[in-house]
Amino acid sequence: MKIYADNAATTKMSKRAIEAMIPYMDTVYGNPSSLYSFGQEAKEALEGFRQRAADIIGCEAREILFTSGGSEADNQAIITAAHLGEKKGKKHIISTAFEHHAVLHTLKKLEKEGFEVTLLDVHENGLVTAQQVADAIREDTALVTIMFANNEIGTIQPIAEIGKVCREKGVIFHTDAVQAAGHIRINVIEQNIDMLSISAHKFHGPKGIGILYSKKSIRLENLIEGGAQERGKRAGTENLAAIAGMVTALEDAVNNLDENTAKVTKLRDRLIEGLNEIPHSILNGDAVSRLPGNVNFCFEGIEGESLLLLLDDKGVAASSGSACTSGSLDPSHVLLAIGRVHDVAHGSLRLSINEETTAEEVEYIITAVKDVVSLLRGMSPVWRNLMEGKQKFILE
């Protein structure tokens, strides 16, 4: 059996998205900036996709900027809002401790420019409240940036309420909605959102393409200088094929949202139920305000990387919060943010399923995780100490 349970990292492209891309590589390949008909046909298609994207999130077409993905959209939104604030003497930014690195590292850069950043504590259930935001906003706050749904633990923030607080206080509100788009309903008007980031490859679209929604009253700052594409705010010949794939995938996701949510939530809850049977384990993040496809557990006495490798041997592709990619053995900043101690945070596992996951696959995953956790605990000196009472359990 081979099971892909890492859809929060990236997804397989849908057939429909792939098919939607082909005409823009094959026949309508003109440069949208060219004046002859090849170009104009491409330009018309581009603007058609922009309108369709705008319709999905409830904004105007001119408020949609196509970017190279979620990271670029996050960077451009945050840098724009920070510098707009700076012009009015506002150099304070509010965010949370469990944002994606595209946000956290951009904030680090702004700190070096003299901005002050307040990272709100995240409650143990993986949520921040609108009240926390209200309490943190100051006269000199230029921006609040809080993610819609967390990529590791899947918790969904009270975005509309947070947006309302920001609006009342006249502060720009950006949300990284990369994990939310296509999985949770988004309406930027109803949810009081000024700026929002989307990435296609998290909802069966292609990699390397995304959207920055930015309210028309906000004057965007360029990250990339060059031609006048994207109303002069993002130079570079438009990747029309990728845009076609993204908008098609997003429309499909939104059209099937209720059905998929019901189906995936049921599978997710069975997965949680099954893994909860493992002793000395804990579900990370709220069980209810959580993405339909996200399951994230910590298992005491084991180490995430070994767990992943052994699961891979059993054909299950999953993820651990530990930042092994960066070459460090630091546990996930997200798990630390919700108060998991280092030893526990190291033993984390994220499974992100989707509408293509089957009930049989879920049962297979439960058995595989149980087997691997037992195997690893059987070999672990830490586990022996815990069992012999030489060390105290942290998780019940």
Ligand SMILES: *Cc1c(COP(=O)(O)O)cnc(C)c1O
């Ligand atoms: C994947 C992800 C990103 C980065 O998006 P890319 O398109 O890969 O640059 C940003 N934020 C969150 C929450 C993500 O999950």
